[in-house]
Amino acid sequence: MVSAAGLRAAAGAVPDPELPVLTLDDLGIVRDLRITGDGTVEVDLTPTYTGCPATEVIAADVAAAIRSAGASRVSVRTVLAPAWTTEWITAEGRRKLREHGIAPPGPVVALTLSARCPRCGSADTREVSRFGSTPCKALWTCRACLEPFDAVKAL
Amino acid sequence: MTGPAHVLGLADDALVLAQRLGEWATRAPELEEDIALANIALDLLGQARTLLAHAGELDGTGRDADALAYLRDDREFRNVQLVEIPNGDFAVTMARLLVFSAYQHALYSALRHRPDSTLAGLAGKAVKEVAYHRDHATQWVLRLGDGTAESHERMQAALDRIWPYTDELFDPAPDAPVDPAFLRPEWTSHVDGVLAAATLRRPEPAWRSRGGRDGLHTEHLGHLLAEMQHLHRSHPGARW
Numbered sequence: 001m002v003s004a005a006g007l008r009a010a011a012g013a014v015p016d017p018e019l020p021v022l023t024l025d026d027l028g029i030v031r032d033l034r035i036t037g038d039g040t041v042e043v044d045l046t047p048t049y050t051g052c053p054a055t056e057v058i059a060a061d062v063a064a065a066i067r068s069a070g071a072s073r074v075s076v077r078t079v080l081a082p083a084w085t086t087e088w089i090t091a092e093g094r095r096k097l098r099e100h101g102i103a104p105p106g107p108v109v110a111l112t113l114s115a116r117c118p119r120c121g122s123a124d125t126r127e128v129s130r131f132g133s134t135p136c137k138a139l140w141t142c143r144a145c146l147e148p149f150d151a152v153k154a155l
Numbered sequence: 156m157t158g159p160a161h162v163l164g165l166a167d168d169a170l171v172l173a174q175r176l177g178e179w180a181t182r183a184p185e186l187e188e189d190i191a192l193a194n195i196a197l198d199l200l201g202q203a204r205t206l207l208a209h210a211g212e213l214d215g216t217g218r219d220a221d222a223l224a225y226l227r228d229d230r231e232f233r234n235v236q237l238v239e240i241p242n243g244d245f246a247v248t249m250a251r252l253l254v255f256s257a258y259q260h261a262l263y264s265a266l267r268h269r270p271d272s273t274l275a276g277l278a279g280k281a282v283k284e285v286a287y288h289r290d291h292a293t294q295w296v297l298r299l300g301d302g303t304a305e306s307h308e309r310m311q312a313a314l315d316r317i318w319p320y321t322d323e324l325f326d327p328a329p330d331a332p333v334d335p336a337f338l339r340p341e342w343t344s345h346v347d348g349v350l351a352a353a354t355l356r357r358p359e360p361a362w363r364s365r366g367g368r369d370g371l372h373t374e375h376l377g378h379l380l381a382e383m384q385h386l387h388r389s390h391p392g393a394r395w
Contacts, residue, residue: 047201047280049197049198049201049280049284050198050201050202050204050205050277050280050281050284051197051198051199051200051201051202051204052197052201053197079276080205080273080276080277080279080280081272081275081276081279081280082279083276083279083280083283084280085283128187129187129188129190129191130191130287130290130291131187131190131191131193131194131195131287131291132190132194133190135194135197135198135284139187139190153287155283155284
């Protein structure tokens with residue numbers, strides 16, 4: 001029998017399908033894992049955005065990872081509360097984002113703070129659009145190196 | 156007590172506006188706007204899925220989100236008429252998004268603290284997304300209203316077009332989890348502030364829409380549903 005901790009690690013190591021440089025643990029979306037009396041592994045996932053189309057793929061990937069870690073019965077639930085926040089992205093997750101040309105989210109505050117260019121590091125950047133290639137990102141451009149880049153929105 | 160009929164109304168508001176906003180895909184004035192409207196539509200669709208599934212549980216029929224979205228006729232939809240009228244030009248789309256997202260922001264802010272844990276969980280999440288929608292519409296209404304003579308005139312005409320449909324959002328609903336009238340002060344404060352800053356006049360229409368929550372709709376909803384539902388109905392049970 002595989003331990004709950006081992007299964008939890010397997011679920012957390014699953015890559016995000018839209019941002020494959022990040023694992024689910026980097027994003028902070030695996031909320032709980034339990035083994036019930038009859039041996040079923042129950043996993044709670046929270047979506048980044050309610051309409052995020054990756055949610056179902058993530059659930060299927062997690063179920064597959066749990067099975068290949070040795071469990072036969074898996075049930076994946078989606079929980080909405082407490083609501084996911086970009087504060088749950090780990091320091092390691094932020095470093096990976098930056099390394100892959102995506103500005104990590106700033107603190108969750110009422111006004112939009114400037115994103116730092118992930119290529120040249122300049123803070124002289126401007127927001128082009130609040131909405132980007134996935135629900136969690138915005139489009140920015142750097143005035144210093146002139147490169148456009150994605151930034152994860154603070155949420 | 157939260158009634159299934161009102162939850163269905165909130166679900167249908169989100170679903171129908173998601174469908175309308177989706178019509179802008181490949182047709183928006185610029186690429187960034189195309190992406191923005193599709194993103195907003197996707198957020199609304201996500202809310203609709205949760206709300207529809209919840210309505211199906213509450214009403215005891217066990218219908219899932221797909222059954223409710225695709226297998227009801229127009230008279231069974233409970234959305235306000237505001238969300239079903241055609242997109243019009245870009246200004247009409249932004250006028251509607253402003254009033255609707257300001258309403259949803261007030262709604263979800265209040266629902267976060269209600270005992271129904273599904274609604275409260277969704278609201279806690281959706282309110283953060285809707286804040287982005289409201290901000291997006293606000294920026295455009297400011298830019299167009301306080302822009303050129305042409306953009307000002309068209310933004311004002313857009314407000315005049317949608318304003319008769321706004322009162323319906325706040326009509327009394329005995330089974331609503333939050334009394335709609337309670338949402339009006341926050342809505343008015345945001346919308347009036349934007350209109351004033353955008354040099355626009357708050358319309359005073361001579362008539363107002365009624366009845367969406369009772370299944371009474373404009374002729375536009377049937378056409379929207381025909382497009383949205385025909386694939387599912389033509390190929391029942393089809394899978395990718």
